[in-house]
Amino acid sequence: MLPEATRYLKATVSLFSPNVFLNASKLSAHGAPSSLQTRRNLRVSRCLAARIPPQKKPREKVEIPGLDMVTYGDRMHYVPGLAKPVFPPWEMSFKDPRYYRSPPAQEMALYKDKPCYVFNQRTSILEGVRQAAWLTKTHVRPGPLPHLISLAAKPENQLPDQDERVQNAIKHSRFWDTTEPRPRKEKYSNTLLLNLLHLCGSLQLTHPAVGRRILAENYSLAATWKRGEDLFQIRGRNGLLHCSMDPLPRICGEQEVLETSDQVLESFYPVSPTIDLQQVSVYKEEMNCTGFKGEYPYPHAHTLYFLETSDPNCQLHPEQFRAKMIMFTFGNALARAHKLYGTQPQSLLERPITVQAVGTNGRIFQFLVFQLNTTDLSGDDGIKNQAWLDEDVELYDFAKVRPFIKRKEVKVPAGLAGYKPETFSKFLALFLHGAA
């Protein structure tokens, strides 16, 4: 602090009684005074106490109806013995967005008694994939789709020098892309994803349908659905989207879709399926938005790409990350279904909507293919949606800047080690799905 200010404050403190404290009512972000009274310690000292003096209760103000308090308001200055005048709260005559106080939730126009449970991009649900499957009425099958693997195995769907180019892409993102010794995780995972997309995009010469797609980022998704008695919404921005002019073909035939009605969703009693979801009372019903307005030329969501966030407050475990992938893929599919077929729940869509998702942390990939068969999600029985989830597929084992040496033995050498080519073939297969 300034020595001048310190001198003045010390002088004032010495004039008052030893402990002078200002009672400051802390205003919350909305402008309404919060119940917490933070008391400021006016003692300017280096050590800031962990224990503060007990708060003295202010003198009780007695209100006698019919009796007017004589205040010093008229006299325009303090008079000992007279009461403090209470003025009506001052409001600005014009509307200034910098000093706007929002009304409490009950007085908002969109307030509803029934709460809505919202899943946003920062939600980390306790039960992970099981809870996401229950919320979206999905039957999740582990393992990759066989016909996608066979798609990738065909020679015309492979890049020339595929392994070498992918390894160069990994080395670029992990080693060469920085002036510091090592690039940070969020940087290298982002660079790796863009490099891989660039490699896949080079197949546009042989597959012209790839040119009918575009990448979109930071679009806001909104989808609403009813599950049992509760209303659920997905809101938020999930990252990178590959959208195309043509929809993806359906994965499962009609027979298998009807067979899903025999499968039972996993329950996780005693935990409720709405745990960890944000409860809001002020919401718009029937909020469905694919993220794009009007006649967008690329309306069909093809693949979503998820990266791990760098925000320390919402670090997701792998299970919760996969759950987020499922929820947002479902959200995109549902928003598209509502746009095509209307918001009335339909037990079987004649053209199921397929959306894919890829999630990565820079080394480990999760592949998801989701097929939306039904929008009638209120009951637990009936036709379910389907998802095929390929968990924890590594692209490479190690990418060390400095070799890992233990007891004078090089355990892991510097550079890229343990490259697995199958992972990129799966990535390419998901990319070319619908175009080959």
Add this chain to the structure above:
Amino acid sequence: MALSCLTRALRSLTLSQPALLSSQTPVAQLKLGTLVPSTVSQCRGFLTTASLKQNRAYLKQLDKYTIRPIGIKKSGGRDHTGKVRTRGIGGGHKQKHRWVDFQRLRYEPNKEGQPFEEKVVEVRYDPCRSADIALLAGGNRKRWIVATEKMQAGDIIKTSGVIGRMAVSANEGDAYPLGALPVGTLVNNLEIQPGRGSKYIRAAGTSGILLRKVNGTAIVQLPSKQQVQVLETCIVTVGRVSNIDHNKRIIGKAGRNRWLGIRPSSGLWKRKGGWAGRKIKPLPPMKSYVNLPSISAN
């Protein structure tokens, strides 16, 4: 004169040090005890304490329960005047406070009155107490409780407030009223007044014994062999508190005590008085927390 000093100080502070402004309180109204200077209330708020939220009093004022650990400031044995009140406290590893819910029978907002079950998500070390804590998830909420001896992640734990005619065969970790448990069970986290939260038998490895049940009250023996009479509707947890080998640990070196925040005692030899040495006394009489109606109620 005091007023003008203060206003000058405040004016100089606001002009030169806008960085002191707390980002969370852009407009803070200051109000002195008896003086109401109009100039002070119009100037922008400034922060005189660096972090208001980490003193111990803040923990008592929070109203919304959260499972996130809350930062606390170490007191060093000092009280609000700044002088040492308790010797031998200071330093040690930083600790974050996890708000443990001691009122085990806490119903969710819309589900009053029914016994409920919860699932143990994880059992972990708590730096603020000798026992371990467990994260329970049930319904729509998660909360921390003091873990019992054999609690593990994945267990289902029952909490009930119902006293039936027959005594319940309780599993470890479940919480029942004293009237519903058989005599002789090991209990912990004892409430002495129903609904007030557990105050007794919370330390690592401790357990009380339910001795007998006497028309509407129950008598429990605490770990210090003291007997206590409480209403039978008080909720207790069954079993021993976790971390049972806590009293058998060996500190090993002076440094480990310093890590725990225990400062060395003075090395000066002092003559011990009448307070020292082993005392063999009869047990104190049983303490009753039950307000029985007085006999002479005319």
